[in-house]
Amino acid sequence: MITLAVLISNYGTGTNLQAIIDAIKKKQINAKITVVVSDTKEAKGIERAKKEKIKVDFSYKKEELLKILNKYNPDYVVLAGWKQIITDEVIDTYNSRILNVHPGLIPDDMEGEVKNPDGSLALWNKGKLAEKAIQNFLDQKATYAGSSVHLLTHEFDFGPVLKRTFEKIKKTDSVNSLYARIKNKEHEIYVDVLKQLSGATILVIDGGGRGSALVKKYLESPLVSQVLAAPGNDLMLVGNNKPVRVFPNVKTTDIKSIKKIVIENNVDLVDVAQDDAVQAGVTDALSRMDVKVFGPTKAAGQIEWDKAWARNFMKNNKIPIPAYKICKSEGQGIKFLKSQKESEWYIKASGLALGKGVIYAKNNKDAKEAIIKMKKFGKSGETFLIEECLKGEEFTSFAIVDANKFIIVGHAQDHKTIYDDNKGPNTGGIGCNSPPKAINKKIETQIESIFEKTVSGLVKLKRPYTGILYLGGMIDKKGKVFVIEFNARWGDPEVEVVLPSIKNDLYKIAKMVINDKIKEIKITKDNLYRIVVTACAKGYPIDNTKVIGKEIYNLDNLVKDAPAHIQVFGAGTKVRDNKYFVAGGRLFHVMAEAKNVQEARKIAYNALSKIRIDGNNLHYRKDIGYRDLKR
Numbered sequence: 001m002i003t004l005a006v007l008i009s010n011y012g013t014g015t016n017l018q019a020i021i022d023a024i025k026k027k028q029i030n031a032k033i034t035v036v037v038s039d040t041k042e043a044k045g046i047e048r049a050k051k052e053k054i055k056v057d058f059s060y061k062k063e064e065l066l067k068i069l070n071k072y073n074p075d076y077v078v079l080a081g082w083k084q085i086i087t088d089e090v091i092d093t094y095n096s097r098i099l100n101v102h103p104g105l106i107p108d109d110m111e112g113e114v115k116n117p118d119g120s121l122a123l124w125n126k127g128k129l130a131e132k133a134i135q136n137f138l139d140q141k142a143t144y145a146g147s148s149v150h151l152l153t154h155e156f157d158f159g160p161v162l163k164r165t166f167e168k169i170k171k172t173d174s175v176n177s178l179y180a181r182i183k184n185k186e187h188e189i190y191v192d193v194l195k196q197l198s199g200a201t202i203l204v205i206d207g208g209g210r211g212s213a214l215v216k217k218y219l220e221s222p223l224v225s226q227v228l229a230a231p232g233n234d235l236m237l238v239g240n241n242k243p244v245r246v247f248p249n250v251k252t253t254d255i256k257s258i259k260k261i262v263i264e265n266n267v268d269l270v271d272v273a274q275d276d277a278v279q280a281g282v283t284d285a286l287s288r289m290d291v292k293v294f295g296p297t298k299a300a301g302q303i304e305w306d307k308a309w310a311r312n313f314m315k316n317n318k319i320p321i322p323a324y325k326i327c328k329s330e331g332q333g334i335k336f337l338k339s340q341k342e343s344e345w346y347i348k349a350s351g352l353a354l355g356k357g358v359i360y361a362k363n364n365k366d367a368k369e370a371i372i373k374m375k376k377f378g379k380s381g382e383t384f385l386i387e388e389c390l391k392g393e394e395f396t397s398f399a400i401v402d403a404n405k406f407i408i409v410g411h412a413q414d415h416k417t418i419y420d421d422n423k424g425p426n427t428g429g430i431g432c433n434s435p436p437k438a439i440n441k442k443i444e445t446q447i448e449s450i451f452e453k454t455v456s457g458l459v460k461l462k463r464p465y466t467g468i469l470y471l472g473g474m475i476d477k478k479g480k481v482f483v484i485e486f487n488a489r490w491g492d493p494e495v496e497v498v499l500p501s502i503k504n505d506l507y508k509i510a511k512m513v514i515n516d517k518i519k520e521i522k523i524t525k526d527n528l529y530r531i532v533v534t535a536c537a538k539g540y541p542i543d544n545t546k547v548i549g550k551e552i553y554n555l556d557n558l559v560k561d562a563p564a565h566i567q568v569f570g571a572g573t574k575v576r577d578n579k580y581f582v583a584g585g586r587l588f589h590v591m592a593e594a595k596n597v598q599e600a601r602k603i604a605y606n607a608l609s610k611i612r613i614d615g616n617n618l619h620y621r622k623d624i625g626y627r628d629l630k631r
């Protein structure tokens with residue numbers, strides 16, 4: 001939040017002031033106008049300020065201004081049609097904190113020049129005020145007019161430019177018609193500049209529940225003024241106290257469009273949260289353009305997007321793993337199986353496959369069938385693995401990593417199959433509990449050692465990891481931890497029970513990691529128990545097409561006005577006119593927090609019991625957290 005003093009006169013009608021007031025009300029700017037200062041009782045803006053109960057003060061002589069401003073001590077002084085000369089004293093006291101808009105295109109340095117969008121030379125209009133400046137655009141037969149928001153310095157009509165806007169001049173333009181259009185643009189750039197100054201803009205690359213959890217967490221930061229998400233989802237737009245924008249047509253791998261969003265919106269931090277984006281090299285591309293990015297490079301992310309590479313890496317670094325065989329052809333796989341005793345197996349496509357590339361085989365015959373199915377994963381299945389089937393208790397752990405340093409931030413247990421009692425096909429994960437009771441000190445020590453070996457192994461390969469590292473593990477009967485997989489991101493829905501337990505400001509954490517200060521981070525967690533239940537469209541994960549487009553009833557209240565201890569995270573749900581519709585398989589996630597698993601389950605399931613899709617088409621597991629319920 002920044003505080004503003006807006007300075008007005010009887011020049012215009014106070015529309016710049018109004019634009020700022022409106023943007024604050026719409027929460028586009030995280031600011032408060034603590035005073036409107038006028039040099040005359042005649043200023044039109046006074047009424048506008050009074051209507052909003054903003055304090056109005058008067059400075060009739062240029063010498064009085066400093067004293068008045070000092071009374072309010074604003075972060076920024078905004079000149080909005082101010083007529084008086086600003087004295088050197090005021091400029092020095094509010095150095096780099098006085099904003100002005102000038103109807104001309106101010107260059108970056110005194111000898112510099114600005115080009116119009118058509119390549120012609122833009123006019124500065126130095127020393128020309130208001131109408132005179134507009135008249136100059138017409139007199140000089142310029143193709144474009146324009147304005148600049150700049151910081152006031154001791155130089156006349158000059159100072160660091162924060163934003164420029166251009167306006168094409170029409171043949172029929174008069175001073176009045178052209179000025180009217182420019183004024184509208186001036187309002188926009190003033191608001192844009194204040195937006196920039198008032199808080200950070202974050203871009204989250206993800207469209208599902210994971211992205212929703214991240215968007216919510218970043219919005220909690222007082223340092224963040226808006227969050228963008230690509231592609232994002234509709235539920236991200238509901239029930240927030242700050243602006244959120246989504247870019248549904250931008251794929252997580254579309255580097256060109258992501259770069260455009262970053263540039264056009266002055267994005268301060270990009271959270272590359274999704275696996276395809278990591279593999280596409282979004283982190284690498286953005287880092288090259290000097291954007292702050294939280295997420296691993298493509299090379300570090302290979303630990304997720306290439307399971308064969310990852311297994312060899314784990315073996316080389318003496319990380320406990322199941323026996324595995326990497327196969328490059330169907331024939332090789334089948335031949336290997338023949339040499340093996342009858343057993344249970346996991347057959348895995350080596351590449352990314354939307355969490356669906358892993359097949360369980362209860363015997364060698366099923367394993368052969370699974371090998372034949374690898375073809376359907378295209379390039380991702382060209383190389384595949386045959387793995388020993390581990391037995392035990394599964395869990396997920398997360399660490400924030402920067403090269404050799406890491407902090408473990410939480411553990412969760414996912415529920416993978418679609419039906420209760422771990423029956424039915426695997427999903428991307430449809431429920432979690434945290435913190436799992438299975439993770440005791442002994443287990444945690446092993447987890448730490450695994451993270452240690454992993455991050456140092458990656459550094460040795462000159463692929464230092466930055467971001468969130470996901471360890472999917474199995475605790476066997478003897479209490480030994482094995483790694484099933486690493487992912488280069490938060491888990492979904494694991495993130496929805498782990499992130500809310502972290503009390504720190506996520507934006508601050510990300511910035512500290514990027515600025516090489518991970519060692520200074522002290523994670524504070526609450527001691528609540530959380531479960532998240534994922535609501536799905538019936539038929540998921542096999543075929544839910546019949547349910548697509550159906551209305552989801554009673555979700556509105558839960559999203560907009562969630563009861564205490566509940567958070568809803570969107571995924572495949574569309575919102576139109578306050579109505580909610582099925583648009584995917586995993587629709588939304590209901591997270592509940594309480595002092596224990598029993599209470600958390602009660603809260604979550606009570607909330608879910610009110611939600612409905614016609615034809616009994618809403619599905620969710622009723623046994624989330626069952627492992628800890630028994631303990």
Ligand code: AMP
Nearest residue numbers: 322346355358387388389390394484485
């Ligand atoms: P993944 O896509 O690698 O997460 O695998 C999906 C799920 O399959 C994991 O979460 C485990 O439940 C299971 N899984 C994968 N590999 C193994 C293994 N070697 N032993 C036992 N379970 C496994």
Ligand code: GLY
Nearest residue numbers: 428429491492493
């Ligand atoms: N829930 C498992 C994953 O995100 O990979």
